[in-house]
Amino acid sequence: MKKLLLSTILLCAAMTSSAQGDASRQWNPAGGMPSTVDIIVKVNDYWQQHHKPEVRSFWDEAAYHTGNMEAYRLLGNARWLAYSDAWARHNKWMGAQQKDPSKWKYKTYGEGHDFALFGDWQICFQTYLDLYEITPDDYKIKRALEVMDYEVRQPQCDFWWWADALYMVMPVMTKLYKTTGEVKYLDKLYANYRWADELMYDTVAHLYFRDAKYIYPKATTRNGGKDFWARGDGWVLAGLAKVLTDMPQDYCHRPFFVQRFLELAEAVARCQQPEGYWTRSMLDKDHAEGPETSGTAFFTYGLLWGVNHGLLSDAQYAPVIQRAWDYLTTKALQPSGAVGFVQPIGERAIPGQQLSEKNEANFGVGAFLLAACEHLRYEDRQANGEVKVTITNKSNEFRQQLVELDEVMVDVKLGIHGGRQFIVYDAGGLEVPYQLTYDKKILIDAGVRPRGTQTFYIRTGMPKVYKNVCYGRIFPERKDDFAWENDRGAYRIYGPALQRTGERSFGVDVWSKNTPELVLDQRYWIEDVVMMPAVEKLRRENRQRGDSLYRLNSYHNDHGRGMDLYKVGPTLGCGTPALMVNDELVYPYCFKDYEMLDNGPLRMTARFTYHPTVVQGDTVVETRIIQLDKGSNFNKMTVSYAGLTQPVKLASGVVIHSEDAKSYVLGKNYVQYADPTDNVEVNNCQLFVATLYPQGVSQTLMKKFGKQSGGNAGHALGIKNNYKGEPYTYYFGSAWSKYDIRTQAEWQQRINWTLSSLQQPLSVKWHKTNK
Numbered sequence: 001m002k003k004l005l006l007s008t009i010l011l012c013a014a015m016t017s018s019a020q021g022d023a024s025r026q027w028n029p030a031g032g033m034p035s036t037v038d039i040i041v042k043v044n045d046y047w048q049q050h051h052k053p054e055v056r057s058f059w060d061e062a063a064y065h066t067g068n069m070e071a072y073r074l075l076g077n078a079r080w081l082a083y084s085d086a087w088a089r090h091n092k093w094m095g096a097q098q099k100d101p102s103k104w105k106y107k108t109y110g111e112g113h114d115f116a117l118f119g120d121w122q123i124c125f126q127t128y129l130d131l132y133e134i135t136p137d138d139y140k141i142k143r144a145l146e147v148m149d150y151e152v153r154q155p156q157c158d159f160w161w162w163a164d165a166l167y168m169v170m171p172v173m174t175k176l177y178k179t180t181g182e183v184k185y186l187d188k189l190y191a192n193y194r195w196a197d198e199l200m201y202d203t204v205a206h207l208y209f210r211d212a213k214y215i216y217p218k219a220t221t222r223n224g225g226k227d228f229w230a231r232g233d234g235w236v237l238a239g240l241a242k243v244l245t246d247m248p249q250d251y252c253h254r255p256f257f258v259q260r261f262l263e264l265a266e267a268v269a270r271c272q273q274p275e276g277y278w279t280r281s282m283l284d285k286d287h288a289e290g291p292e293t294s295g296t297a298f299f300t301y302g303l304l305w306g307v308n309h310g311l312l313s314d315a316q317y318a319p320v321i322q323r324a325w326d327y328l329t330t331k332a333l334q335p336s337g338a339v340g341f342v343q344p345i346g347e348r349a350i351p352g353q354q355l356s357e358k359n360e361a362n363f364g365v366g367a368f369l370l371a372a373c374e375h376l377r378y379e380d381r382q383a384n385g386e387v388k389v390t391i392t393n394k395s396n397e398f399r400q401q402l403v404e405l406d407e408v409m410v411d412v413k414l415g416i417h418g419g420r421q422f423i424v425y426d427a428g429g430l431e432v433p434y435q436l437t438y439d440k441k442i443l444i445d446a447g448v449r450p451r452g453t454q455t456f457y458i459r460t461g462m463p464k465v466y467k468n469v470c471y472g473r474i475f476p477e478r479k480d481d482f483a484w485e486n487d488r489g490a491y492r493i494y495g496p497a498l499q500r501t502g503e504r505s506f507g508v509d510v511w512s513k514n515t516p517e518l519v520l521d522q523r524y525w526i527e528d529v530v531m532m533p534a535v536e537k538l539r540r541e542n543r544q545r546g547d548s549l550y551r552l553n554s555y556h557n558d559h560g561r562g563m564d565l566y567k568v569g570p571t572l573g574c575g576t577p578a579l580m581v582n583d584e585l586v587y588p589y590c591f592k593d594y595e596m597l598d599n600g601p602l603r604m605t606a607r608f609t610y611h612p613t614v615v616q617g618d619t620v621v622e623t624r625i626i627q628l629d630k631g632s633n634f635n636k637m638t639v640s641y642a643g644l645t646q647p648v649k650l651a652s653g654v655v656i657h658s659e660d661a662k663s664y665v666l667g668k669n670y671v672q673y674a675d676p677t678d679n680v681e682v683n684n685c686q687l688f689v690a691t692l693y694p695q696g697v698s699q700t701l702m703k704k705f706g707k708q709s710g711g712n713a714g715h716a717l718g719i720k721n722n723y724k725g726e727p728y729t730y731y732f733g734s735a736w737s738k739y740d741i742r743t744q745a746e747w748q749q750r751i752n753w754t755l756s757s758l759q760q761p762l763s764v765k766w767h768k769t770n771k
Helices: 001-010 037-050 060-075 078-090 123-136 140-152 168-179 184-200 232-246 256-269 291-308 314-332 362-379 407-412 497-500 522-539 543-555 745-760
Strands: 388-393 401-405 422-426 434-436 441-448 453-462 471-475 481-485 491-495 507-509 575-581 582-587 593-600 604-608 613-615 620-631 634-642 648-657 664-666 671-676 687-692 699-709 713-725 728-736 763-767
Touching: 001 453, 037 060, 037 078, 037 232, 060 078, 060 123, 060 362, 078 123, 078 471, 078 593, 123 140, 123 168, 168 184, 168 232, 184 256, 184 664, 232 256, 232 291, 232 362, 256 291, 256 314, 291 362, 314 362, 388 407, 388 441, 401 407, 407 441, 407 453, 441 453, 471 522, 471 593, 471 604, 481 522, 481 604, 481 620, 507 687, 575 620, 575 634, 575 728, 593 620, 593 728, 634 648, 648 671, 648 687, 648 728, 664 699, 671 713, 671 745, 687 745, 713 728, 728 745
Parallel strands: none
Antiparallel strands: 388 453, 388 763, 401 441, 422 453, 434 441, 471 481, 481 491, 491 507, 575 582, 575 648, 593 604, 604 620, 613 620, 620 634, 634 728, 648 713, 664 671, 671 687, 687 728, 699 713
């Protein structure tokens, strides 16, 4: 009963004073017992809402991100991925930034950028490698390879002289092996670990001293015993779990890692306190009294991982795990979502140090998230369900599109509590990528022949990490552009930093590409991170080579994978919405706020809120939700206007450029155009653009500018009359004559096919299975 009451606490919005004790903390009983999914979301959202990602890449911040990435891997929350991505970019994908290897240090503690070989500056590489796996770009792991390859080549093995390093760096080595396939990282991992193990491992207690200073009898507890620091051993157990996750089963030295994991797990379980936590000095509870969360969370994660992977006995460790989980969720976790009782940064159990619910820390949250994610898998470890679905194409044309399944329904049928705990197989038994969306859908890419069917099987299990085909993010390095792409095209809209410059650019910009690979990050990285600083330096030095360097490397030129070839300026560009008053467009400006809703692998969705605008005396706020799916030439746009009290016209469409003011088509429910691009003689191609209106419009028309300027002749528009601000959905998109569409006639066929697909989508049928 006590467990039920205390667990129910977690979802209430009110907090009472900690002096009143846990028993007096009340939540809304109508909320019921919170699920582990709810706990993960509450804790991670609380941390990110109260802490910006623009902080250094040292160990404490990086440890949080290891937990954040695990939460993202399990639940697929796009905001969490964006948070770690922003942190990595803020730190330029580096740890310590000293460039000269001859100055690199590691033998003592140091926070300077010359300590590149010190593990506290290397843990950030874990997250960089995780982000690279999702969206590969070589620059993301360039520094990791540089530093760790240098370490691998060194003959000495004394790099990990303190227990924390076994969490900080060991998983970096296995992740590098996964990324490159090179066994040298595993071999150096083994050599370094053996050295550290011989230094710090106590073969009697089967626990690790924090470092050489604390080896008995150099240091003792209040009662004269061996002093094993809980967080230090927590780092080791958690590090071993992460290493064994990525280490191949047939690696020759794997048995040694397994042996140490088993010995350490058994020793940890023996010294748990009855209340579920571990005291800071593990064998002497009087040395530093009271609960502590970071060590407890790491131990909980390690033990859960061991049971989930069949290395530890469920029956033996279940009571230990239950007590630990009860402590974490009823004592450490606060009603706000904060995680308390975390020992501040240090290296030992400190006699007399008092902890409370107010003791929070980034690394403590990271540890808690690891434990909570593994606990969700633990809850569902015996689930063995199967779901069979058949996708039917009732049309006479081939259909390729994402189908949406109800996530809650699938979870119930599989017997799981949520998250990416299942694998989707096609009829041939091959694993296929899927995505969980913000609105509780499961996306599967289906391609079905005319009047045909395709069958998928969904079974419990751990899916692969799928590489993104759709991706978007804010680009603060380029005036807050928000840019996004899929395997067919790329787009961007302009952000707050551009608005502050006074530049008048309203519409959606289109970037061409002729590869299914993602290109945006690389283009921005080269132009705005690598090239522009060099160009500006040359310009300041009055060297003409700066401008020639810009022209040579700019993404306004095609270097073989596409380019920025579209003019926008003070127009709607491709597909931007606008209200019409007295037959004139009320142009939107740059967005005020945005939120990532989905970010791959199969769909990108983002919500944008714009600054208030006065329309016919009303103060109006525009909101857009833009969605782009794998394989589609078209984005889905849903626009709405809060505060609109009088009917107006809603317009959207594409700009018509002066270089070719005739190659547009006005259909009943679409407008399309063969754009000559912004530099006709040099580019010598066409960019096909269109907006589609499956819900219908009142009319389509060509609206010329009264006075042409900047090469803009007017707009091809679809107009909805008597619009009152309600959500309205239409589609906009593009294709390039050097990639997937060669002629305007082909573009028309693609438009017709897309409209037909929207009107007659693939259908889903559920089947009973024998399981």
